[in-house]
Amino acid sequence: MNEEILYEEVFRALNKEKINYAVCGGAAVVMLGFSRLTIDLDLIVSLEKENLSKLYDALSQLGYKIRIPLRKEEFVQKKVLAKLDSEKNMKVVSFYNPKDAFKTVDIGVNLPDISEILKRKRFIKIGNLDIPVIDINDLIKMKEDLARPKDIIDAENLKKIKSQQNEKE
Numbered sequence: 001m002n003e004e005i006l007y008e009e010v011f012r013a014l015n016k017e018k019i020n021y022a023v024c025g026g027a028a029v030v031m032l033g034f035s036r037l038t039i040d041l042d043l044i045v046s047l048e049k050e051n052l053s054k055l056y057d058a059l060s061q062l063g064y065k066i067r068i069p070l071r072k073e074e075f076v077q078k079k080v081l082a083k084l085d086s087e088k089n090m091k092v093v094s095f096y097n098p099k100d101a102f103k104t105v106d107i108g109v110n111l112p113d114i115s116e117i118l119k120r121k122r123f124i125k126i127g128n129l130d131i132p133v134i135d136i137n138d139l140i141k142m143k144e145d146l147a148r149p150k151d152i153i154d155a156e157n158l159k160k161i162k163s164q165q166n167e168k169e
Contacts (some may be wrong), residue, residue: 005129006078008043008127009062010041010058010062011131011159013026013061013099015075015130017054017058017157018054018168019060020045020048020118021045021046021051021118021132022043022132022133022134023133023134024044024133024138024139024142025041025106026154028042029154029157029158030124031124031131031133032109032136032158033134034161036154037156039041039102039103039104039159040103040105041103042058042106043106043107043108044108044111044134045107047078047081047109047114049077049078049126051132052076055107056076057072059070059095063097064103064105065095065096065097065098066093066094066095067095067096068093068094070093075093078088081110082095082110084109085109090109091108091111092106092107092109093106093107093109094107095108098126109163111142117134117135117138118132119135120138121133121134134160137162139158140155140159143155143158
């Protein structure tokens with residue numbers, strides 16, 4: 001049976017372009033083993049200019065549009081992304097698919113240790129795709145730092161999954 005993978009076209013495009021990224025947020029919670037509803041795709045990416053440029057192009061080629069008035073030349077600059085966070089408290093830059101209103105890709109732009117987090121990512125095979133996913137410990141910390149009710153629940157469930165994995169080892 002050939003199952004459809006939500007956001008498969010995004011994963012394929014990012015992998016093809018060798019973009020340094022990892023899935024985080026609700027999709028990562030699901031990929032790490034806790035079943036819950038999530039519709040958007042949260043990603044962390046290396047904030048290097050070339051990586052951001054390839055990301056912007058890959059999403060644009062798939063028909064995604066950036067939700068805020070930001071040109072590619074601005075999106076690829078770390079200082080512009082930092083300014084969005086410091087002046088407008090924007091933690092993510094969203095891309096949406098006008099052909100499918102439910103498909104949104106949120107790019108995290110304010111993580112202090114993003115390069116270290118990306119070094120610890122792991123790959124999860126879904127179908128014939130290797131999808132980079134944030135390490136469970138980093139995801140737990142991220143969820144606890146956000147501290148919204150749904151994130152606290154996610155963190156607790158991730159701790160249970162981690163405990164079960166440790167018992168199996």
